[in-house]
Amino acid sequence: MISMETKSSLTFSGQVALVTGASQGIGEAIALDLAKEGWIVVLVDIQPEKLTAVAEKILRSGGRAEVRTADVSRFDQAAAVVEAVVKENQRLDYLVNNAGITRDNLMMRMREEDWDAVLAVNLKGVFNFCRAAVRPMVSRRFGRIVNISSVVGVMGNAGQANYSASKAGVIGLTKSLAREVAGRDVTANCVAPGYIATAMTESLPEAVKKAFLEMIPMKRMGTPQDVAQAVKFLLSDEASYITGQIIHVNGGMYT
Numbered sequence: 001m002i003s004m005e006t007k008s009s010l011t012f013s014g015q016v017a018l019v020t021g022a023s024q025g026i027g028e029a030i031a032l033d034l035a036k037e038g039w040i041v042v043l044v045d046i047q048p049e050k051l052t053a054v055a056e057k058i059l060r061s062g063g064r065a066e067v068r069t070a071d072v073s074r075f076d077q078a079a080a081v082v083e084a085v086v087k088e089n090q091r092l093d094y095l096v097n098n099a100g101i102t103r104d105n106l107m108m109r110m111r112e113e114d115w116d117a118v119l120a121v122n123l124k125g126v127f128n129f130c131r132a133a134v135r136p137m138v139s140r141r142f143g144r145i146v147n148i149s150s151v152v153g154v155m156g157n158a159g160q161a162n163y164s165a166s167k168a169g170v171i172g173l174t175k176s177l178a179r180e181v182a183g184r185d186v187t188a189n190c191v192a193p194g195y196i197a198t199a200m201t202e203s204l205p206e207a208v209k210k211a212f213l214e215m216i217p218m219k220r221m222g223t224p225q226d227v228a229q230a231v232k233f234l235l236s237d238e239a240s241y242i243t244g245q246i247i248h249v250n251g252g253m254y255t
Contacts, residue, residue: 014040014089014091015037015038015039015040015091015093015094016039016040016042016085016092016093016094017034017039017040017041017042017093017094017096017235018041018042018044018082018085018092018094018095018096018129018133019031019034019041019042019043019044019096019098020044020045020072020096020097020098020099020125020129021044021045021072021097021098021099021100021148022041022043022044022045022051022054022098023043023047023050023051023053023054024050024054024198024199025196025198025200025224026098026148026193026196026198026224026227026228027045027096027098027099028054028224029223029224029225029227029228030096030098030224030228030231030232031043031054031058031065032054032058032061032228033225033228033229033231033232034094034096034232034235035058035061035064036061036063037232038063039093039094040064040065040066040089041058041063041064041065041066042065042066042068042081042085043055043065043066043067043068044068044069044070044072044081044099045069045070045099046069046071046072047069048067048069051067051068051069052067066085066088068081068084068085072097072099072121072125072128072129073121073124073125073128074128075124075131075132077128078125078128078131078132079128079131079132081129081132082129082132082133082136083132086136091136091140092133092136092137092143093137093142093143093144094143094144094145094146094235095129095130095133095137095143095144095145095146096145096146096147096148096231096235097125097126097129097130097145097146097147097148097170098148099121099122099125100122100125100148100150100163100166100167101117101118101121101122102160102163103115103117103118103162104159104160104162104163105159106158106159107161110161114162115161115162118162118163118166119162119165119166119169122163122166122167122169122170123165123166123169123170123173126147126170126173126174127173130173130177130188133145134177134181137184137186138181138184138186141184141185141186142184142185142186143181143184143185143186143187144187144234144235144239145174145177145186145187145188145189146188146190146191146231146234147170147173147174147188147189147190147191148170148190148191148192148227148231149168149170149171149174149190149191149192149246150163150167150192151192151193151194151195151248151250151253151254152164152167153166153167153168153169153170153171153192154168154171154192154246154248154254155254170190171190171192171246174188174189175188178243178244179244182243182244185240187234187239187240187242187243188243188244189242189243189244189245189246189247190245190246190247191227191230191231191234191247191249192247192248192249192250193222193226193227193250194216194222194248194249194250194251194254195212195213195216195221195222195250195251195253196221196222196223196224196226196227196249197221197222197223197224198224212253215253216250216251216252217251217252217253218251218252219251221251222249222250222251226249227249230247230249233247234247
């Protein structure tokens with residue numbers, strides 16, 4: 001674990017947010033945005049060098065971050081991260097499950113290992129961190145959970161049966177969890193991004209990118225910041241009576 005904090009005059013609220021998949025793209029944008037609120041942001045991923053770079057950005061902007069390397073698909077590692085965060089900070093207020101991978105192929109060509117890998121990270125990873133974080137949140141009678149799904153989790157997409165299934169599963173998991181913990185002032189919601197300009201989408205073939213843009217009424221890609229703003233709202237006091245919902249950030253691609 002690498003801990004970074006500033007000696008700036010900024011007054012920290014002391015609240016703690018944990019973001020998985022925080023090393024780049026949407027996860028990085030979310031982490032940077034939450035750090036501006038004065039929260040301690042725990043950055044989780046399997047890429048320690050990239051996580052440290054994000055932590056340094058937060059440090060330079062006057063924020064505070066902790067870096068923790070973990071494979072989200074491993075329950076023992078997720079539980080260990082949450083336990084350590086709660087022990088060191090005496091709390092965990094916010095959880096954002098953003099970690100995700102793709103292994104695209106048509107169903108008839110999809111390898112079993114590619115199905116298993118995507119479900120392990122994208123769906124089981126969400127379960128692992130929710131399962132670990134819910135107990136301390138319920139005990140304190142406060143918590144905000146946001147799970148990152150996807151537009152293809154509600155509309156499907158050819159060549160992404162594994163990814164679509166994992167993201168649809170995240171929605172079902174979130175809705176069920178919301179019902180279980182609402183009585184303890186713990187909320188659980190989804191943000192479902194559409195076509196967002198990230199390293200993951202940049203690797204798509206140009207023909208695929210063009211096809212996606214033609215499906216978007218706003219005729220542009222979204223940005224990681226567009227998603228981060230939706231996440232921050234769901235974590236805020238203004239969203240305290242919202243739970244079990246899906247916020248679509250897709251430029252009208254799916255309504």
